[in-house]
Amino acid sequence: MSFQQKILSSKNKITLISGILIVIGFIAHFGFGNTQVFNIAFIIASILGVAPIAIQAFGALKVKVISIDVLVTIAVIGAVLIQNYEESAIVTFLFLFGSWLEARTLNSTRSAIKELTEMAPEVAFKQMENGEFEEVDIWDVDEGDILQVRTGGKVPVDGTVIIGEGHINEASITGEADPVRKETDSEVFAGTILENGTIQIRADRVGEDTTFGKIIELVEEAQDSKSAAERFIDKFSQWYTPVVLVGAFLTWVFTQNVELAITILVLGCPGALVIGVPVSNVAGIGNGAKNGILFKGSETFQDLAKVDSILFDKTGTLTVGNPEVAESKTYGDADLALSYLASVEGESDHPLAKAVLSELGDIELYPVDNTDVVKGGGIVAEVNGSRVAVGNVALMEQEKVKLNAKARKDFETYEKRGNSLVITAVDGELKALMGIRDQIRPGIKEDLQAMKNLGVKNLVVLSGDNQGTVDLVAKELGLTNAIGNLLPEDKAAYLKELQAEGEIVAFVGDGVNDSPSLAMADIGVAMGSGTDVAIETSDLVLMNSDMSRLQYAIGLAKTTVNNMRQNIVIAIGVVLVLLSAVFFSEWMNMSIGMLVHEASILVVIVNGMRLLRYNLKGSKDFNEKEASVVTEA
Structure with missing residues (x-):
């Protein structure tokens, strides 16, 4: 380990020693009137304290970055040269103490990761x-x-x-x-x-491939990502720090007051600005992780806080995803056709196929050959020498199945009752009709209303199901719009249209067919019970598939973004007040300025950490299952 690395690794020890030396110096001066011990203690404290700061400043300058460490290093060296040892020592101590406080705070806000890691088997x-x-x-x-x-x-595992x-x-x-x-x-x-x-x-x-392993990986990646606010601050600091340097130099040129110029360098340090936004981000992500909500990046907060429209897939999202046969009808002698139907559906893992098999129960099955899955239509196969088509009306028309007026009336009636249709035809003749319905998720209507109350303008259901079914779902849930008979590319196209109109759009889904829309949306929201593809392509995961967590996530996002703004205002406001005080007051000096700076850092830290205790008013608490009365952060 090099000498520089040893110093940097000993920052906390140096901070402690500097603090002790400062205390010794004050005791010697005010307790015993010993100016010599006072000066020696503060000189040593200044040299020790500035060492790690100067190393960090030099490292930043090597990559052409003028960091806050550069400002502090120049200010401390200047204070020592004009023999202002008290202020140089106190400034370095407060700066190092602030760095320790920031590191400790970020570690505590990452408590969600620690807790998750400790729970790993x-x-x-x-x-x-x-x-x-x-x-x-x-x-x-x-x-x-x-x-x-x-x-x-x-x-x-x-x-x-x-x-x-x-x-x-x-x-x-x-x-x-x-x-x-x-x-x-x-x-x-x-x-x-x-x-x-x-x-x-x-x-x-096993290992990192488990759901638990992926949760830890996602939260770690999210906490290490940067939001738009953080990127703004990075750019801001690139020109802000040089401006402070130039301002201090011009102050010295016009006033010939070295101490005033050095004071401006110290007071211009935007420490609270640098730490404020990351603390808010990490605390917000940690709060979500503890409540089964995975934000895959801090950028998600910005978009979710401004979301205009939320688009929902129907099955498994607004509905339970466990459909059952509600009513059925046969046309002519259909016993053999029902066996053919069961044989074909046995080749599929679609929820509707499972519902059909559950309804038919123990029935004779036949070998199935030449299975052809018709996208957005159903299945066509050869069973026992017959051509069997199982699917929706569009598939029947494509197969040129004879559909009389009575059959079409049956289809219309079933759809109006909210059924998804499973129609069976054998060798071009209609044989059976089943109406399958899924149950609306309990409490979903209240959850959707809560999203509207949080400022979401449009709630839309997009589904491959028939229009009658999605209309009934939309009516029951009070949705803004409902569009049925959509293929995956149709959903993505509708989403793109909304984005072209300038809307911030979220898409909620759980299936492989939802992955294009999840990836294209400003915020892709996957249900935790959904497929791995859906979860991988999303920006936000609701681990227990509880839609009330989405309203919680929206509330948390809005509060987190507001918290970031508060911290930015506090940080910039403190700098402006301090710099004004230099020219319009007689009490401002480097030590007081740095003390106020560190106090402002503590304020933004405490403000950011309030997000760890955030809970949306009226939301369902995971552990208590009752309305929360916790005040919003």
């Missing part, structure tokens, strides 16, 4: 070749391994329960403290805690 009970379970390091677990989780233990049952606390993933019952075939997540029972699981995703 370190060991697992793995089934060995002899059938026994032995404790192994988490990194020794591979996909497909069989693991045992005991009462009170952490689930080590993302997996599927194969034996046993119990209740798991998933607060680390969803923010929801209520235990969730798990049994055979249930999905479990790394970092969650088994509160009772014993289960065996098959490892599906």
